[in-house]
Amino acid sequence: MTVIAFVLGVALLVVGLAISIALHEIGHLVPAKAFGVRVGRYMIGFGPTLWSRRFGETEYGVKALPLGGYISMAGMYPPSPESGSHRAPGADEVRGVDVRVGAEGDAALSAGEGRSTGRFFAAMVQDARTANEETLVGEGDRPFFYQLPVLKRVVVMLGGPVMNLLLAMVFFGIAVTGIGVQTATTTIAAVSACALPAGSAQTDCTPHDPASPAAAAGLQPGDVIVSVAGTPVDTFAQASEIIQASPGRALTVVVDRDGRQQTLQVTPMLAERQVAGPDGRPQTAEVGFVGMTATVEYVHQPLWAGPQAALAQTGQVVGIMWQLPVRVYQTAVDIVTGQARDPNSPMSVVGAGRLAGEVAAGDAPVLNRIAGILSVLGALNIALFVFNLIPLLPLDGGHVVVALWDGAKRTVAKLFRRPPPRPVDATRLVPVTFVVVIALILMGGVLMLADIVNPVQLLG
The missing domain is CATH 2.30.42.10 (PDZ domain)
Structure with missing residues (x-):
């Protein structure tokens, strides 16, 4: 294994991941703008900003930690019930909330001050509502995100994951159709x-x-x-x-x-x-x-071979994803006991990078190694696609559930000729979001540690 080839493989994986994240956010950005929602920021990565530039109303930039990305859409959540500022969709006076929708489905609200240590979760909800009251004022007749029809909200939220699925089809297609x-x-x-x-x-x-x-x-x-x-x-x-x-x-x-x-x-x-x-x-x-x-x-395989490979991989990832907590627990047990990891064990970005490096440094012909790295990138995008569809906030699937629930309430009210209900107050779910984020951080930490000390052996 040559060090240079290994490093090159890891670098290609990082570049491919950055492209995947960027296109995921494009999948959110394009429909949001097409539906008239103001998008304040488009960022690749988290942490300190390395570079940014404003074009029109949107600031585009790159941050220090390339582990995700986000766009900030005005009015992701409606005003809090206590504010009394709710109006029908399209009202100029309605105040929205500027939130972040990321490659991992992150929706971040500005942290409030003065949290009560005795009522931590209640304080989180209040912080979210306070941030809601301090958001942008509407511009003309432009809608906030929460004011969009349900179908349009679902399209915006599914745009990112669908972009990952399409990108996976492209990567697999280049590997099996372009290279062969x-x-x-x-x-x-x-x-x-x-x-x-x-x-x-x-x-x-x-x-x-x-x-x-x-x-x-x-x-x-x-x-x-x-x-x-x-x-x-x-x-x-x-x-x-x-x-x-x-x-x-x-x-x-x-x-x-x-x-x-x-x-x-x-x-x-x-x-x-x-x-x-x-x-x-x-x-x-x-x-x-x-x-x-x-x-x-x-x-060279037929043109449909790439999409077929992506869909087959999707089925396999779904089978792994719904067992994710159990599989992560087993991975932690393997770390402690020193047992070899299951080849189907979930991997973190560290594991994917290590696998790409091993593929690049292998003894196979160059075209084989390129196809191998493309397949790793394809599998990584399938994982992003499936993961983001989990119906829990802050993931994209969680936002889809909120939109569908809002639509269901309105449909029921219309059927029974009742007044239109208030939009779903998703700030009530902030404590659930917090718990999910902590769980994801813990599972990600376990997988990263396992990928370092007990990596999956796929190449012998």
């Missing part, structure tokens, strides 16, 4: 002169070694396998499957040699060889063996 998948083709690369035992260190044949079935049958490098035992084959894997299942049985092999088809007879011998086990990992088994290898080429 290394595939053993039906073209024979080499034919063994003799049959050597599995795992033998011997490289040259001796007069006592039996001729390989492929050599005895007259197969030659450059032959293109057309069919085996009457079955047409498109890949070397299909030919190998028939051969491995037929030890001691004469097989008819049709090959294309210099543009002309030839029919040969080959009888696979029984031998111990490495084959793929049920879990996809190599294992030793007695199978049919003829002694030939295939030419490996990059095969």
